[in-house]
Structures are given as structure tokens and as C-alpha cells.
Amino acid sequence: xxxxxxxxxxxxxxxxxxxxxxxxxxxxxxxxxxxxxxxxxxxxxxxxxxxxxxxxxxxxxxxxxxxxxxxxxxxxxxxxxxxxxxxxxxxxxxxxxxxxxxxxxxxxxxxxxxxxxxxxxxxxxxxxxxxxxxxxxxxxxxxxxxxxxxxxxxxxxxxxxxxxxxxxxxxxxxxxxxxxxxxxxxxxxxxxxxxxxxxxxxxxxxxx
Numbered sequence: 001x002x003x004x005x006x007x008x009x010x011x012x013x014x015x016x017x018x019x020x021x022x023x024x025x026x027x028x029x030x031x032x033x034x035x036x037x038x039x040x041x042x043x044x045x046x047x048x049x050x051x052x053x054x055x056x057x058x059x060x061x062x063x064x065x066x067x068x069x070x071x072x073x074x075x076x077x078x079x080x081x082x083x084x085x086x087x088x089x090x091x092x093x094x095x096x097x098x099x100x101x102x103x104x105x106x107x108x109x110x111x112x113x114x115x116x117x118x119x120x121x122x123x124x125x126x127x128x129x130x131x132x133x134x135x136x137x138x139x140x141x142x143x144x145x146x147x148x149x150x151x152x153x154x155x156x157x158x159x160x161x162x163x164x165x166x167x168x169x170x171x172x173x174x175x176x177x178x179x180x181x182x183x184x185x186x187x188x189x190x191x192x193x194x195x196x197x198x199x200x201x202x203x204x205x206x207x208x
Contacts, residue, residue: 003027003034003184004076006095008083010041015120016082018158019171022167023080023118026175029039032182034080037069044096053104060104069101073109077146077182077197078198080174081133082118084146088125098136107140112182119152120161126152145181147173 005024009016024034046063052061060066073079081098083090102110104151117133119126130150135145140203151174153167162168 001032001077001148001179001186003078003178003182004036005036005074005080006082006097007036007038008081008097009120010093011084012038012040013158014084015108015153015158015161016026016118017118018083018161019118019120019153019167020080020082021118022168022171023175023178026067026172027179029202030176030179032175032179037064037065037072039093041073044093045100045154046096047099047103049103049188050060058104058106060100062100066097066100066104068103070098070109073101073105076113077185078114078116078178078190079110079142080116080178081136083129083133084119085121085125085129086121088128090129094106095132096142098133098192102136102140110140110142110184113142114145114178114185115140115142115149116178118171120172121152121154123154126150126154144182145174145178147194149178152195159173159187194195 007017007020019044020036028147033045083094117130119129127150134144139196147170149170151170
């Protein structure tokens with residue numbers, strides 16, 4: 001089993017990475033492999049809704065790390081998306097990255113795979129940022145993994161984040177809960193539990 005993580009911060013080894021690595025440590029202790037993919041410092045193109053990904057077999061026309069993530073996502077069993085809080089929302093790079101990732105992937109890559117969001121802030125804006133990230137999961141039929149509190153850490157540097165003892169505990173709990181749910185899904189498959197019935201999609205437009 002493997003969990004793919006996204007570090008949506010421009011700082012490769014900053015506060016968001018510190019939180020994700022605590023989750024990864026807990027996963028490792030539970031026998032679950034993980035990988036952290038960093039969005040980098042450069043600009044991330046927005047999705048232009050061009051539809052080219054449908055013709056390219058689930059690849060984005062902008063050939064960057066999003067396509068690398070798409071390849072890794074297909075083989076992953078679970079996901080953790082992390083972002084710093086900027087103006088009470090996830091980083092623009094994280095949102096642009098995830099918009100293209102989910103749009104290009106289509107409905108099958110993420111369906112029924114557990115996902116969790118992690119945010120890092122100096123002080124405020126965490127719950128609004130978590131809400132934005134969790135919507136990627138709930139539109140994709142993904143079980144959302146939680147901990148004993150909202151998945152957030154506080155601090156202005158990695159050292160300060162490590163001093164957030166409650167936040168670090170939340171990250172460890174999140175890792176253990178993710179591992180447990182992955183094992184439950186694996187056990188269900190082994191026992192022959194069928195996947196939920198999938199109805200044909202219905203789309204209703206509110207302006208006619």
C-alpha cells in the first residue's frame with residue numbers, strides 16, 4: 001500500500017513539509033509506504049478547461065509535474081494534500097495543481113481511495129483552507145480521513161511547528177487512521193465485498 005502526498009508550499013522543507021513528514025512517519029510505522037511530491041517554486045499553470053486531457057488519455061496538455069502526479073496517482077492507494085494558508089485559503093499553486101490533477105484524471109483515478117487534507121498556518125485561516133481542499137475528495141467519491149481535531153499545525157517555522165505538540169499528534173493520528181482505513185479496504189476486497197453501485201451521471205443545469 002502506498003500514500004501519495006502533495007506539498008503545496010513554495011518552501012520544500014518548510015512548515016507544510018514538517019507536518020507531512022510526521023504523517024509519513026506514522027504511516028511507515030504501520031507498514032504503509034508514502035511519497036511526498038513537491039509542487040516546486042515555479043508558477044503552476046491554471047486549468048483552462050480546454051478538454052485536451054480527454055484526448056490525451058488523462059494527461060494534461062501542460063506537461064509538467066501534474067502529469068507526473070497523474071501517473072503516481074493511478075498507482076496510489078491513498079492521498080494527503082498539504083498546503084500553507086495564504087489569505088485564509090490554500091496556496092494558489094496547490095489549488096491550480098489540484099484543479100488540473102483532478103480534471104485530467106477523470107472520475108476513476110481517485111474514486112473510493114481515501115484522502116486527507118493538511119494545512120499549516122502561523123495563526124488563522126486553517127478551517128477555510130481545509131474546507132477548500134476537502135472538496136476535491138467529496139466531489140470524487142473519496143472517503144475523507146480525519147483525526148481527533150482538524151488536520152492543522154501552527155507555527156512560523158519548522159521548529160515552531162514541531163513545538164505544536166497537539167498539531168504533531170494530530171498528524172500522527174491522521175497517519176494511523178489512514179493506514180487503518182487502507183487495511184480495511186484491502187480486507188474488504190479480499191473478502192469479496194463489492195464496490196458501491198455506480199449509477200450513470202445525472203447533470204442538472206439551474207439556468208434553462
